[in-house]
């Protein structure tokens with residue numbers, strides 16, 4: 001619903017949230033399925049308004065980003081994907097001459113494999129649709145977010161665009177998603193390496209590895225497919241210990257693809273030494289975040305071990321809270337997101 005303020009200003013608002021990939025990052029670009037979980041406790045909120053002619057937007061308040069879209073000069077640096085998504089939306093709606101100011105309040109750390117670019121694009125497109133009273137169906141929203149993601153990733157599978165807009169865990173395969181059944185009593189710890197990754201560089205590096213040796217590429221992708229199928233079954237039947245082992249095997253595969261780093265390896269080992277069932281990087285790697293699976297009772301110990309080993313912050317998500325429409329509670333090493 002667009003908001004008329006006391007100044008007569010009309011604003012549109014939109015929201016999306018973070019995501020984490022449980023299994024299948026990178027191999028999903030090359031045809032395997034992937035399993036991903038939305039993280040509604042790490043939201044992005046966007047507010048859109050029309051820029052009047054000659055108006056230059058104010059700097060964004062601390063902790064927020066601002067970008068303009070439409071008939072304005074291209075801003076340098078961050079949020080190029082969201083801007084592309086909004087400009088494509090304006091073009092499709094016959095509003096190519098519009099100038100829109102978008103203020104984005106993003107709780108998701110940027111470039112950490114948690115879907116910040118897709119979530120910012122999703123929230124921004126929703127805000128602009130709200131501003132102009134456009135009805136956005138799911139398919140159109142996904143397409144628009146994907147336009148921005150192609151800019152950010154080089155070649156985006158669509159898993160980020162799907163998960164930051166999804167209400168519950170999903171299985172994603174070649175552009176199609178289906179809700180995933182989870183019946184498991186466990187906790188996932190997300191640990192931030194504190195190092196920004198580059199999805200585009202990581203995706204290009206994996207492509208080089210796979211193209212260099214097609215027979216090895218086939219073996220790696222087949223193994224990935226088997227691990228992802230096993231994980232789906234383990235999630236549905238509550239076999240957390242086995243799922244942890246599957247995650248650790250997927251981490252070995254990601255390391256073979258060249259996207260792990262010594263810092264990620266240290267965090268993965270620290271989680272396992274502290275009793276986690278398994279751990280792996282999540283997202284594109286080369287920085288970003290590590291995901292560890294443990295019992296709810298051991299979550300604090302594993303989180304503390306990860307921070308002690310150098311994680312900048314950690315969040316805890318219980319698998320019981322991942323079912324669609326149940327709010328997820330996250331704890332951070334440096335604050336609490338509820």
Ligand code: PMV
Nearest residue numbers: 025026113156157199283284
């Ligand atoms: O950009 P990230 O870190 O959220 O990773 C996206 C997942 C990849 O599989 C690496 C890329 C893709 O488009 O699927």
